[in-house]
Amino acid sequence: MSLHPIRLTVNGKPEEATVPAGMTLLEFLRERLFLTGAKEGCGAGECGACTVLLDGNPVTSCLVLAVEAAGREVRTVEGEAQEGDLSALQRAFIEEGAIQCGFCTPGMILSARALLTRNPDPTAAEIVEAIAGNLCRCTGYEAIVAAIHRAAKEERSRQ
């Protein structure tokens, strides 16, 4: 398989690598950068566990090739906490009971982050829509929706 040099930004830091053409962004993040927060739940873009932000938009990184991320900005769950302080979203997920097994959590948090970036005051229906591509088998989603609501409110009040 042909190899390609890429440069990209991951969680604000520049990265340089040479990757096979067929390597997915998920594989690149997990195997080359050891950012294992993004999970593989299906490998087919159906479950959302591998969700990361590409130039601010949520993508299922198992369906994006690493070469497609060249020149772009990737954000993973590892970039959510700033200088060791949990974000309002992360705190709300913990306190509302939105985390059980935790395997879907990184993808959920990034889908929520994308939503709050473009819409700081979402309705419940908008939250439900924003995470409809992220499967969770544990929580029944109620606490996740509540956590995103709470984080949105807190982030608005700080601005």
Place this chain on the structure above:
Amino acid sequence: MSEDKYRYVGQSVAREDGPEKATGAARYTHDLSFAGMLHAAILKSPHASAKIVRIDTTKAQAVPGVRAVLTGGALTYRLGIYLRDKQILANGIVRYQGEAVAAVAAETLDAARKAVSLIEVEYAPRPAVLDARQAMKKDAPLVHADLGSYDFMKGVFAPQPGTNIAHHQKIRAGNLEEGFRGSDLVHEASFMTAPVQHVPLETHAVIAQALPGGRTEVWTSSQSPYMVRHLLALTFGLPHQAIRVHVPYVGGGFGGKAGLHLEPLAIVLSRAAGGRPVKVVATREEEFNTLPSRQGLHSTIKIGVTQDGSIQALQATYVWDAGAYADYGVNVGRAAAYSGAGPYAIPHCAIDSYVVYTNKVFGTAYRGFGHLEVLWAVERAIDQVAHKLGMDPYEFRMKNLLKAGDRTITGETVTPGHGRPDLCLEAAAKEIGWGTQSVPSSDPRKVRGKGLACLHKAPAMPTYTSCSAIIKLDEDGGADVLVSGVDYGQGTYTTLRQIAAEELKIQIERVHVINDCDTAFTPYDWQTVASRFSFMGGNAVIEAAKDCLHQLKATAALALKVRPDEIDFQDGFALVATEPLRRVPYKDLALGYTFQNGSSVGGPVIGHGRYIATGLTHLDLATGQGRPAQFWTYGAHAVEIEVDTETGEVEVLKVATALDAGKVLNPLQCRGQVVGGVVQGLGSALWEGFLFSEDGRLQNGSFTDYKIPTSKDVPHEIVPIFIESPQPDGPYGARGLAEHPMISIPSAVGNALYNALKIDFDSIPITAERIQQGIAARSRA
């Protein structure tokens, strides 16, 4: 909820592992890798039933990077938990489409997959049996011709060699004929539940390394560190000390990660690859099609009642579609039988529960352990009988629910400590305004209805099930709690942390429950299933904490120069009860106390606690009489739904779920179990079910074709209600409740659909298509 005299028990404490999980730092087996680790891929059978005529692995062996290629012929091990009917790879014949036939370990996953694609297998298809009822017939092809040679748990199970019946559980109480003779009305009906998948977001994953000298190390996404070790020891004939099982964070289980799964395959691959660590991760397709699911069930039920609504007799035949293996499924058939008449007082009862092999992907434990399936039949039939009698289904249930003094169908006398199913039903029904019709929808295409259903379940576990806990006091007076039950999301570690802090009388922030189990360090627990971890683990942690206090007391008495019985504890201090200012902090006692002159007494405080099921007996094989249950948890659901009469789509408006928790140890986590369980139950009720082709191939083994509930599919409102009638031997009076919210959700939805449409649905999932067909059939009639 009851007034709390406790500082932590009963409080909504958030998960301790939250920060790790919210930041991506939590490491699951999927995330682990080791130097020199190989990756595995599996070749699966395309046939439901076939003889393996020839396997040629020559081309696979030649792929660069391949380190081991294995086929079943080289492996003679028999494995399984209650009935040892499984093999690591199919040997000679394949019994279901999706069964593992060969496996490769290679330097990269790509190389392993390429090698697998080059393995040549010649199959000679054999007759397949795909329906469990057909499989019970005399001339049916045998899925396991050598069933008579398999080892199994004697005195508990009864495999029938020469048939496809892996177990037949009988329950006999009273005199059935007499019961039906004394009935004014006898109702008969049949019901079906489809096989479904657990769908943990983290698929099964394991890394194993067979070390030189015979020791083996395993990292696995499992609910059962000690059971995995025990079954590996039995399978490979190794001493238990030679096997070490680590369980890091687990991304969901729901029963599907209890027992033994991919661990033996990883071990034999590691052995074949010269002791390199080998990682086996199930693809999502393998999770659906190779790893086990929930068994299907066909139920026939006959209920006799008097005119005034008193149940006299119940006869049920449960035929479980076990699929190709029943190592765990036999116990589902057993447990669901002793719960198979619902939480009712029934004087005359006969239940026959058959666990039957077919040539399909096999079944195992799944949240609720057979109870959702049998109560789909019982709770629908109860409603049907009420309608025939012209009685309100609520009144009919109330009249027959178990109460103190009644006998269960296995001969257990109900006591006040058993809990109150009537209070659950009353609270749930009240919450949805039972007795008043639904407010009609403004959309004329949509009709609404309400439904009720009751439930009960006890942990299904061996009579001798036990567990233990160790608490180590640290240099700073804090505590580490070691257990080997797994918190794969259900929140038990948080509950145990609360209990330890409460008992030790220290701040909860100073208690850490070790989250990665390791059979080398964390003490024995049978396995994490059956909603028994908070109950048994909670009791063990209480005892371990008391042991710590006992040790602290002895050292503190020497330090404070009083008798041990004069010592009391408060906020991390040991003190003289009558003179609270004479005190010494735990940190000065935890490793031993040092006097001013340097001389020392005591020593490190390490507490040990244990718990074993008590008073349980095997069920008599002929009558099913005995005591199977450490405790029962009762509950009831009340639901209101809206159905679109054109599309057949169901919208769930409200679910009220009442459970007799005994004592709510953590409202936040209990609520999480209820909401999550209700939504999972709705998956079984409305959408989820395996579809097979005529030749036995699974048709919907992917998220494209098999839909689990998304954020858009949840009820408008879920109201958890907790009744608290204390369980005398439970920790702080608590019972388990993690599986229960899911049980009887389909029944309540089915009953609500009847209420809305006057159509009796007998099969789940009740898909939109089935509802449309039902409406069409009704309008033709």
